[in-house]
Amino acid sequence: MIITIDLNNNKPTYLQIVDCVRRAVATGALKTGDQLPTIREAAVQARVNRNTISRAYLELEHLGMIRSRQGAGSFVTDAGPDLEHEERVKALQTLVDELALETVHYQIPVDDVIAMLRESAAKLGKESDHD
Amino acid sequence: MIITIDLNNNKPTYLQIVDCVRRAVATGALKTGDQLPTIREAAVQARVNRNTISRAYLELEHLGMIRSRQGAGSFVTDAGPDLEHEERVKALQTLVDELALETVHYQIPVDDVIAMLRESAAKLGKESDHD
Amino acid sequence: MIITIDLNNNKPTYLQIVDCVRRAVATGALKTGDQLPTIREAAVQARVNRNTISRAYLELEHLGMIRSRQGAGSFVTDAGPDLEHEERVKALQTLVDELALETVHYQIPVDDVIAMLRESAAKLGKESDHD
Amino acid sequence: MIITIDLNNNKPTYLQIVDCVRRAVATGALKTGDQLPTIREAAVQARVNRNTISRAYLELEHLGMIRSRQGAGSFVTDAGPDLEHEERVKALQTLVDELALETVHYQIPVDDVIAMLRESAAKLGKESDHD
């Protein structure tokens, strides 16, 4: 699994790392029970401070996606995020509204954005067959 | 009543204000040449400090959406954001990818999200007929 | 004499008016003893508030370029600005340094800027023959 | 000691700071990737409030000259200002015209001003050899 950080992105580094892991799980690059890179390894690979990796792993643990054990490492859990359906949709709504605003603001056809969305989602879904 | 602040929203107040104005322009509630609420008015109305409105208007000016003149007020500019089409799409891509990740992660059907997006965009677009 | 205001210019309106008059005097469009447009006329022509014209005329009077008399109007005086040579140069230095910074910053050849300067100065100087 | 403030200068403090940084980049005192003084450091050094430095850095970020990241610091960006050449020249024209007006108005020989300009630009350009 590769962690990539975009310094030009406004999103905090640790959240970018979280997204990388989530993406890896979504595509099947990481599966239940798999061990994540150690904090030290990940820090070297992503060229960020260990504390930042630490914080990202903590966040992932809060999300219920991984489980860290002293001296053993961090492992992907089987449980996905356990939000109620209603909460999930509500969380999405914020993102959707933002995207809609940008779309209208930049006068880009909604259908174009939908095509982008389908493609982006497909990338995440289909690659599950990779390994 | 253009500006509304959601204290529960993580987004900084001044950016929420920016989005309010962008939304108002997108829906046609504000048109080229229109005067924005004065900083003092907006501050009272949104119950925030004057400086916060100032910050938001400054951001809007940097976005090329409004023009503020000492002693005169702040007015909507004719020119929209002047990014190249390619840059617009690139900016959208980030948001789209985020949305796709959330969609897959929470195992929500892509079509549901697309429906939400269409609705959200329609809300912005259709209200242009108001006057 | 025509007063033109550029709303996109950062310079305050009243100073833009001052510059217009100074330019008119430099080119010979206005000569010693000539009457300036009345405040009311100028306000209509430039589409600005009378107070703004008022302030510009006040500034011009402070510069010693015009003389206003109650009920009679404002007239161009023979005396130019009466700064010492040293002060003049010092005043210019600020502008020159700003221009130099912009030139280097935007990586424009100094000679190009000099050409622009010569041309701009020539425009002011040569038109003295017009009337 | 990059930042110096002239209290007698009419220009707002934060813009003086912006110019200091632009000058530092122009002379090569600051290069791509270099870290700027932290906001707190700069505030102490320039004897102004932290917010004033913040404002200046914000402006520099909008100019595309620096990039600030929470917790990390502010760094000089590789990309200079990305205006089209035509726009650069247009921006310069305003300054040039102002300078020309002053020159003619104070009856200072254009060649004197040109000499001043060359010298001022040379100061910025030549110091690039420092290291």
Add this chain to the structure above:
DNA sequence: GTGGTCTAGACCACA
């Protein structure tokens, strides 16, 4: 009346 600048001091988020 308008917007612009600056200060002082607080609290938060990030690395």
Add this chain to the structure above:
DNA sequence: GTGGTCTAGACCACG
């Protein structure tokens, strides 16, 4: 430690 946000209140410049 870093930068980001917000408030409160002051003073100034412009129209």
